[in-house]
Amino acid sequence: MKLIAPNYYTKFKCIADRCKHSCCIGWVIDVDPDTLAYYHSVTGPLGERLKKGIDESGETAHFILGKGERCPFLNKSGLCDLIIGLGEDCLCQICTDHPRYRNFYSDRTEIGLGICCEAAGKLILKQQEKTTLVVLEDDGGVEELEAPDESLLVWREQLMQIVQDRSRSIEKRADVLLQAAEMTIPNRSLAEWADIYLELERLESDWTDRLEELKQTDLSKAPVLDTPEWEIAFEQLLVYFLYRQLPFALDDGEYEARAAFCVLSYRIIRDLCRVHAVLHGSVDLDDLVEISRQYSAEIEYSDENVEALLDALFEE
Ligand code: SF4
Structure with a gap:
């Protein structure tokens, strides 16, 4: 099975606090079950904030957006308190993935960057060379x-x-x-x-x-x-x-x-x-x-x- 991406894909980097339209504002962010279980294990002040910051009453747990529809963990400096406190690996699937999207085929997965993210948009729309598709992962088998x-x-x-x-x-x-x-x-x-x-x-x-x-x-x-x-x-x-x-x-x-x-x-x-x-x-x-x-x-x-x-x- 191959993982395919456009040639700009690996150059992407989130600009975090310099982002004018952060994906941590205005979007409902679901928390996947594995990450939720991990968040339940966090103790101390951050553990308390996690308990208060996630709505688990419905079918899918999600962060409770605050004033201005901000994620409750997006701090005033535009940085993520969860990353600061627990490291990048603590993020739920959606936060880890965004702005990446995937399309699945019978024997291939394609990944890309959505232009709803300004950093991705800049990377894609300002690229001078033609977009080509590259193989990011390959198990060596015939597709x-x-x-x-x-x-x-x-x-x-x-x-x-x-x-x-x-x-x-x-x-x-x-x-x-x-x-x-x-x-x-x-x-x-x-x-x-x-x-x-x-x-x-x-x-x-x-x-x-x-x-x-x-x-x-x-x-x-x-x-x-x-x-x-x-x-x-x-x-x-x-x-x-x-x-x-x-x-x-x-x-x-x-x-x-x-x-x-x-x-x-x-x-x-x-x-x-x-x-x-x-x-x-x-x-x-x-x-x-x-x-x-x-x-x-x-x-x-x-x-x-x-x-x-x-x-x-x-x-x-
Ligand atoms: S929209 Fe893009 S650049 Fe802005 S915070 Fe999200 S991933 Fe980072």
Whole structure:
């Protein structure tokens, strides 16, 4: 069995107290049973805090978020009191993993970094070299994938190659990708797309504001964002979506729609960047990282939202 990852994966490092949108704020963090058992064994003041800081009344134990929806162990300096007191190994599975995600195949596991984390977003979207997949672990056996897995991976590789063909503009590559997937994106105005996104479940009020701006801003004079710097960043964004999102088609059969969802996501993020340029006089890759972070948190981490968008791709 192999463990596969994008080539940037091993360079990731959490920026902890320098993170502007810490994953320790605003997310319900479940505590897995093994870690919970360990926390029960902790004594002293930290043991007392653990008892008070975890809700065990429901099916799954979770940290009780405090003021501003902060994890009760995130201190004023933006550091984790559990790591300080017990070491990194004490963390529950979710805290250990985040922002990593995994996709499982019959004879392979793929791992990646979610762009809902700003440090991961920066690493991915600012990488200049093409994203490639590397083997992180290998038991030495011959990979024996089931046929649907194998077909999906071959198809995804073809789509990634289309997206990484730097002899064409990124917009042309997105069009070719849609042709290869035999999909078109319904011809809606940006205001109509914004309305569709506004109907979805939303977490941050800033995200609602962005969508309202998308609805109301005239982009006729906005920059097209086609310099080499932007083209490479959008390429990385599209490859990220393909790598992460296409495997879900193995479960729901929505191969073509999921490919189109990747293009839609890139285009909405690009146009949100253009809106930012009009409203703030300029836009740079840090803004792209932030807009992508919001998009990922609001859309990618909600199955309902992704499904609603897949449906919207088939409605005229
Ligand atoms: S969002 Fe990323 S950089 Fe920020 S605290 Fe979480 S893992 Fe670290």
